[in-house]
Each structure stands twice: as structure tokens, then as C-alpha cells.
Amino acid sequence: MPVGNSIREALTGGRFCYIVELVASQLTREAKLLDVAVRLSQVPGVVGAGITSYAGGAMGHDPVRVGTAARARGLTPNIHITCVNKDRHTIRRELEDLIALGIENVFAITGDYPKGLDAANIASPYDLDSVQLVEFINELREAGHPFYISAAVSPFKYTEADCAYQYLKLEKKIAAGADWAITQLGYDSRKFRELKRYMDERGLHVPLFGNVYVLPAKAAQRMSKGEPPGCWVAPELVERIQEETQQSTDKGLAARLERAAKMVAIVRGLGYAGAYLGGDHQADRIRWIIKRSEELAPRWEELAEEISYAPKDAFYMYEGPRPPKKKRGFWLRLADLGEPANTPRFLRGLLTAAYRWIDRRPALARAFERAELSFKEPVFGCKACGNCVLGLTEYVCPMTCPKNLRNGPCGGTLNGQCEVFPDRACVWVNVYERAKAADRVEDLKVFIPARNRALEGTSSYINYFLNRDSRPEHPVRLVQIGPAPAAKPEPDATLVPK
Ligand code: SF4
Structure with a gap:
């Protein structure tokens, strides 16, 4: 010691x-x-x-x-x-x-x-x-x-x-x-x-x-x-x-x-x-x-x-009944099917080859990224971070949290409202409610590593299938980013998988 x-x-x-x-x-x-x-x-x-x-x-x-x-x-x-x-x-x-x-x-x-x-x-x-x-x-x-x-x-x-x-x-x-x-x-x-x-x-x-x-x-x-x-x-x-x-x-x-x-x-x-x-x-x-x-x-x-001061109707984990879970909507069940991690084995090899082919053609890769964003931005509020974890956050984009958190809410929430935008619900409330509806609350314990920022503005599908992004099965270790640069931060291309 x-x-x-x-x-x-x-x-x-x-x-x-x-x-x-x-x-x-x-x-x-x-x-x-x-x-x-x-x-x-x-x-x-x-x-x-x-x-x-x-x-x-x-x-x-x-x-x-x-x-x-x-x-x-x-x-x-x-x-x-x-x-x-x-x-x-x-x-x-x-x-x-x-x-x-x-x-x-x-x-x-x-x-x-x-x-x-x-x-x-x-x-x-x-x-x-x-x-x-x-x-x-x-x-x-x-x-x-x-x-x-x-x-x-x-x-x-x-x-x-x-x-x-x-x-x-x-x-x-x-x-x-x-x-x-x-x-x-x-x-x-x-x-x-x-x-x-x-x-x-x-x-x-x-x-x-x-x-x-x-x-x-x-x-x-x-x-x-x-x-x-x-x-x-x-x-x-x-x-x-x-x-x-x-x-x-x-x-x-x-x-x-x-x-x-x-x-x-x-x-x-x-x-x-x-x-x-x-x-x-x-x-x-x-x-x-x-x-x-x-x-x-x-x-x-x-x-x-x-010394037991609490609001009226306060929630306590071991007292009183839990609020009932909400019904999981059709669109969320559909989203589960489209989630890259749920791709059937027989399709994986095929998609990987196709994405590799697209990736070798920069103009095509950019067009693919734009097509991906044109769908994911209005539906999920996607910000094209290139390291998609929607499947782990119940299709709530963590980039819509003003602090860009990936592992759950900060301590600043007040009755489920956001610290930064008090008139909005904290995005993680939605994540929890959806996970509860799908009996997947335990899955929220999965650690989501820091995103590889070098991938910003690139297609998360391509990054996923080519294993370039940072996610739980493929985390990047922050310690391997090398000595801190003196001035302008280097891009994170040096991040390497565990
Ligand atoms: S309250 Fe929720 S949405 Fe707002 S900054 Fe904190 S974690 Fe993000």
C-alpha cells in the first residue's frame, strides 16, 4: 500500500x-x-x-x-x-x-x-x-x-x-x-x-x-x-x-x-x-x-x-408499488430488427464485403453517410458521431443529451427534467422507460466506451461492419491515445481497440 x-x-x-x-x-x-x-x-x-x-x-x-x-x-x-x-x-x-x-x-x-x-x-x-x-x-x-x-x-x-x-x-x-x-x-x-x-x-x-x-x-x-x-x-x-x-x-x-x-x-x-x-x-x-x-x-x-424530507408522491425503490411499465411501440420493435448488432450471421459477411467496397470509394462512402443521416437525423436526432450506440440506448441518441453522455444521466436532473434545458425531459428518462417496457433494464449496465472522434461525419454502418467504431464489444482504450499534445488536440485516429 x-x-x-x-x-x-x-x-x-x-x-x-x-x-x-x-x-x-x-x-x-x-x-x-x-x-x-x-x-x-x-x-x-x-x-x-x-x-x-x-x-x-x-x-x-x-x-x-x-x-x-x-x-x-x-x-x-x-x-x-x-x-x-x-x-x-x-x-x-x-x-x-x-x-x-x-x-x-x-x-x-x-x-x-x-x-x-x-x-x-x-x-x-x-x-x-x-x-x-x-x-x-x-x-x-x-x-x-x-x-x-x-x-x-x-x-x-x-x-x-x-x-x-x-x-x-x-x-x-x-x-x-x-x-x-x-x-x-x-x-x-x-x-x-x-x-x-x-x-x-x-x-x-x-x-x-x-x-x-x-x-x-x-x-x-x-x-x-x-x-x-x-x-x-x-x-x-x-x-x-x-x-x-x-x-x-x-x-x-x-x-x-x-x-x-x-x-x-x-x-x-x-x-x-x-x-x-x-x-x-x-x-x-x-x-x-x-x-x-x-x-x-x-x-x-x-x-x-x-430527518426525512421528501416531495409528495416520491418514488422509493423498496416502498410501495412500482409504476407500471409502458407498452413498447411498434416502431421500437421494428428498430430492433434494423439494429446492426442483430444482423443475422448469414448476412454479416455479405454486408461487410459490401461496406468495404463502398468504403474504398470515398464519394460513394460520403453519399452513403448522407443517406444514413437523412434518415437518422429526423428520426433519432442523430448528429453523425460515427460510433452509433442507438441499439444500447433504446434508440435515444446520446448526442441529444446536452452533455453528450453515453452511460446514463448526470446528477443534475430534477424530477426527470434536464439540468441544461429544465423545460425538457432528461433524454435518459426515455431510455429507462423504453428499457423497462422491453424488460431490458439490466442491459443498461453495459459500459459504453468513449466514441472515436476521428469518425465524426462518417457512416456508422460502415464503421460498425468494418470494426472501426468504439462500442462495448469493440472499445478503444483512452490510455492509448499517447502523451497529451501540447496545443491543438490530435484527431483520435490513434485510438486502438483493446
Ligand atoms: S439532465 Fe439528462 S439530458 Fe440533461 S444534461 Fe443531464 S443527462 Fe443530459
């Missing part, structure tokens, strides 16, 4: 512990953050700090720089790596910086959509999704770099599709190499319990951290409107926090620290491996929360009853 990684040591040792989030936003002076790091490193039970990047969709300080400085002050960093505004080469460079600095802990997340971008009129600022990012880091680990990977999961989703897909995606992240997981924030013990049960039932024994956010009134109000994306606070809780704020001389501070301590006691009682503390990083308050949570520990079940 590598020496000096207190997070890895605490988690592999099974010791309940704490990680405190340091938001490296532009609003916080870096010197102040580092002063905080010194103090936190002296709090018993705190084994590290989560160093955020792009929190709430806004640029902050460089998390690698802040993390390195925090480590020099005795606090082990867990660096947030997002997929926002970066292609695979830039991410590779960031990971190589971490390798050079000897930083092992990374939190691999998709990241909030950048604020202020005109999403309807620009290309997606995402190249990889969080599952592909975990896979990428794991590939580097297999090449000898000892990354310790954490991944996010949000149990606080209150429609079936949203909730089930979050859990399916967590399974994918674990299969791709995530060592431990951290929940999104929420104030619903039944959801904390649900997630733990889901993992236990499936033998997913990776350490799980419960997010405990010290929630002041203003943040509660913002979160009740889904801001930042993925965070949600019930109106009853907002009201209660407002009362606490107005009726006390300390503006509700004691009440919110007490609530945080109760939540720590609850996640500990439920068998979580630790608490991820956010919203306050003052060492004396963190120390108080930890101590108080220990006093409250014997009462955790009663406290779980108290």
Missing part, C-alpha cells in the same frame, strides 16, 4: 472518518483556504479534503494547485476531476500532473454545465462522461499509477427513472474501477437507507460516504429551486431553517450544526464508511459536529425518522 494516503488507509482500514469539502471558488481567497487546511489537518477523524473544481458550473481556483498546497500543510486532498470544458487530452494532461505530484485521490465526476453558455447553439463542452472518466483513470492505474478513485451517486431522485438510473450508473462506475462513492447532498434518511440497501443486496461493498451539508437559509432557498444542479431541499426544511435563522441570536448556526451532527449519526448508523462534510469548513465547528454526532449515535434510528 502506498505510504501517506490517509484517505485510502482509513477506508481500507474500515474506520469511520470524515472528509471536508474545500470549495476552491474564485470567491474564496486561496491563502484563506490553505489556512483552513492547516487547521482541519489537526481535527481528529478528518482524513482529507475534497477540493472542488467547477462547483456550480463556475470556474474556480486550480484544484490541483490548491490540493498540492493543502497536502503540504498536512491535509490529504481528494481532487475533483470534472469532464467540463475538457477533451480527453486535457484530462490526460491533468491526470499526468497528478501523477507527477504524487496525488492519488481523485473524485471523477461529470460536472455541472458551465454557466452562461448558449447550450442550444453550441457543441457540447463535454467529451467524456463520468463512467468513461473512471475507466480512463483506471486504465492509467493498470499502467502502474496508484490512483484511488471516488465516484458520485445521488439517491435523492424522486422519480423511478431518475433514481434507478443513478444506481445503475453507480454500478457501472464501480465496474469501471471506482474504489468508493460519495452521495450528492440531501436531507432524506430513507434515501440514504435505500442506497445502502441497494448496494448491499448487489454485493457492492465499496465504502460509501454520506454527504452532510451544513445548510444555511440562503443556500436552502437556492437548493429548493434545484440550484446548484442536483441539489434539492424540501420546502418544509427551508421553512424550518428560516424560522431557526430568524428566531435565534446566532442566526440559526447552532441549529444547523446540530442538524449536521444528527445526519452524521444517521449515516454512521446506516453503515456508511464516513461523512463528507460541506457547507462549513471551520475547524472548531467540524470538531464540534464530530463530537456531537458521537453523543447522538445511540439515537440514530429516531433521528432518521426526524
